Amino acid sequence: MKVVINESERGFLFKNGRFIKMLQPGRHLMNPFGGAEVRKVCIDDAPMTEPLVFASYMEDKDFQQSVAVVPVREGTIALHYRDGAFADVLRAGRYAFWSLFSEHKFHVCDMSDDKALEQIPADVLERLPDSLVTRVLVADTETVLMYRNGSFLQKLPPGRHYFWRNGQDLSFFRYDTRVQQLELHWQEILTKDKVALRINFVASYRITDAIKLHAGIANYEEQLYVALQMAVRDLTAGMTLDELMEKKERVAGDVLALLKTREEEFYVTFLFAGLKDIILPGEVREIMNTVLIAEKKAQANVIARREEVASTRSLLNTAKLMEENTTLYKLKELEYLERICDKVGSISVTNASGLLEQLGAVINGGARQ
Numbered sequence: 001m002k003v004v005i006n007e008s009e010r011g012f013l014f015k016n017g018r019f020i021k022m023l024q025p026g027r028h029l030m031n032p033f034g035g036a037e038v039r040k041v042c043i044d045d046a047p048m049t050e051p052l053v054f055a056s057y058m059e060d061k062d063f064q065q066s067v068a069v070v071p072v073r074e075g076t077i078a079l080h081y082r083d084g085a086f087a088d089v090l091r092a093g094r095y096a097f098w099s100l101f102s103e104h105k106f107h108v109c110d111m112s113d114d115k116a117l118e119q120i121p122a123d124v125l126e127r128l129p130d131s132l133v134t135r136v137l138v139a140d141t142e143t144v145l146m147y148r149n150g151s152f153l154q155k156l157p158p159g160r161h162y163f164w165r166n167g168q169d170l171s172f173f174r175y176d177t178r179v180q181q182l183e184l185h186w187q188e189i190l191t192k193d194k195v196a197l198r199i200n201f202v203a204s205y206r207i208t209d210a211i212k213l214h215a216g217i218a219n220y221e222e223q224l225y226v227a228l229q230m231a232v233r234d235l236t237a238g239m240t241l242d243e244l245m246e247k248k249e250r251v252a253g254d255v256l257a258l259l260k261t262r263e264e265e266f267y268v269t270f271l272f273a274g275l276k277d278i279i280l281p282g283e284v285r286e287i288m289n290t291v292l293i294a295e296k297k298a299q300a301n302v303i304a305r306r307e308e309v310a311s312t313r314s315l316l317n318t319a320k321l322m323e324e325n326t327t328l329y330k331l332k333e334l335e336y337l338e339r340i341c342d343k344v345g346s347i348s349v350t351n352a353s354g355l356l357e358q359l360g361a362v363i364n365g366g367a368r369q
Helices: 051-057 061-066 114-119 122-127 210-216 220-236 241-246 248-260 282-324 326-341 355-368
Strands: 002-005 009-015 018-023 026-029 036-042 067-072 076-082 085-090 093-098 104-110 133-138 142-148 151-156 159-164 170-176 180-190 196-207 268-279
Touching (some): 002 009, 018 051, 018 061, 061 067, 067 076, 067 104, 076 093, 085 122, 104 114, 114 159, 122 133, 151 210, 170 210, 180 220, 196 248, 220 248
Antiparallel strands (some): 002 026, 009 018, 009 036, 067 093, 133 159, 142 151, 180 196
């Protein structure tokens, strides 16, 4: 019996079911009556993973020189590189790759040690399946807390981090370390004089200790909201409406001071507090508008009276000066004459004295005509 093995093939000779040797490319003559059998295999990049076959194949020196073998035990993986490029991930088992036309190298990693990930190039880490690796990106504006199996493990620094998924429960909690805003929307309060108001209040804060905050406070944003709400109510409920309207800036400062007394309790720093809006009931708004209009009218009357007094005082001063100074009186006559001439075509006078009397007589005479 003649058997032909091509260049892209190898043959495995069996006699009576027992492996004998590996056949190289070429023609081979076999005794058809001796129980000989040849199994042809294609030389490609697919791994051979039959452990029982390895034991017999590896006894053949030609086979040993033709393959790259890597054992992968439980709890580890092997990164497979073909001709220097990452190819795939090998899990627990034993693998053999034909090395006749390609170079195969392997990097075995212990999945119980996260530091082993530091030895893997970043581009390879990104290509590992999610079932093997957990990826965490930490910005420089946040704090990320890592818990393993329910216990705090570490605070992650800014950067990209990788952790093995080796059967352990990993949890990550993010906290923004930038200045954050807390808003109290349309909070209803009752002033000391029984006026129902709605106000908008705002406060800003920054987290100072994320580890203690996470360990000691559940739903910290809700807790901060309630603290702001109670501080605003306590301060405004003891004030009348007029006091609240007059002392808005003071109210904001008092609320901030009250919040600062609880900074250690919430592991934050309060930076600012401010009263944005005060919404009055409709009836109160109408009353205040009426009062405002009355006040503005009174102010306008006061201003008008002040101007009248000033004008009268000015006329009195002018009359006194004209009485005491004849020349000033004559100049005033000429000033009035100039004004009248702008409106009269022609005027005849007999002498320079008594101009105003003569002009008055002329004007009155013209009026009678």
